[in-house]
Amino acid sequence: MRGATLLLALLSLGALGALARGRAERWRDRLPPGCAVRVELQSPEGDRLACGPEIERSLAAVGAAPLELRDGDRLTVPVGGGAATRGRMAGPALRLLGLPVDVNAGSVEDLEALPGIGPTLAERIAARRPFRSVDDLLAVPGIGARRLAALGAAVTLDRAEGSR
Numbered sequence: 001m002r003g004a005t006l007l008l009a010l011l012s013l014g015a016l017g018a019l020a021r022g023r024a025e026r027w028r029d030r031l032p033p034g035c036a037v038r039v040e041l042q043s044p045e046g047d048r049l050a051c052g053p054e055i056e057r058s059l060a061a062v063g064a065a066p067l068e069l070r071d072g073d074r075l076t077v078p079v080g081g082g083a084a085t086r087g088r089m090a091g092p093a094l095r096l097l098g099l100p101v102d103v104n105a106g107s108v109e110d111l112e113a114l115p116g117i118g119p120t121l122a123e124r125i126a127a128r129r130p131f132r133s134v135d136d137l138l139a140v141p142g143i144g145a146r147r148l149a150a151l152g153a154a155v156t157l158d159r160a161e162g163s164r
Contacts, residue, residue, distance in 0.1 A: 038097060039069050040089045043077040050075075059084060072099040100156035103137065104130050114154050116147055131157060 035051035043058050050058065055069065058077060067086055069075065072094050074087045088094070091101045091110030101110050103125060111122035121142045128140050134155055137143050 037069055037071050037073075039072075040074040040093065041077065042074065044079045072097065095154065100154055102158045103134070103155050105158050114151060116150055133157070 037051065037055075039050050039055055041048055041050040041055060041058055045058070055075065059067070059075075067075065067084060069086065072089050074089050076085045076087070078084070088102065088105070088110075089097075089099075091106055091113030094101055094110070095113045101114055103111065108119070108122045108126050111117055111125050112119060114122075117125070121140070124140050124142060125137065128136075131137060134151075134157060135148070137148055137151070137155070138145070
């Protein structure tokens with residue numbers, strides 16, 4: 001019985017990842033070329049991937065103050081106006097757009113979007129946080145030099161000065 005429950009949980013997580021990837025694929029193709037900051041915009045008009053002036057118009061339409069946004073942010077605009085909240089896109093959507101997943105802040109499901117990282121290894125990574133550098137991932141059982149090299153630019157740490 002436990003095996004069936006675990007299988008159902010894994011299938012559910014896979015479906016959520018596929019949903020995030022599918023949504024990002026549809027959105028990505030609709031962006032204007034040269035879009036420097038792609039943001040998942042969740043607003044009363046619906047969810048979409050937005051870029052530049054469209055983000056500012058959506059915020060202004062509901063009376064929300066402009067925010068300093070980074071590529072891959074998720075912006076939630078409340079119904080009826082007020083302060084918009086900022087987070088990050090789901091890991092599968094970030095990876096589809098070629099953006100890194102933060103190993104310190106990403107959920108276990110986000111970590112599973114990384115190349116070569118499955119549920120068990122994602123749990124191990126989450127259990128070892130926080131990391132001061134990407135190289136600290138070598139302390140996680142199951143991550144060696146080869147796997148760390150394969151992760152390459154797919155991982156980052158959320159720091160002001162940026163990181164590899």
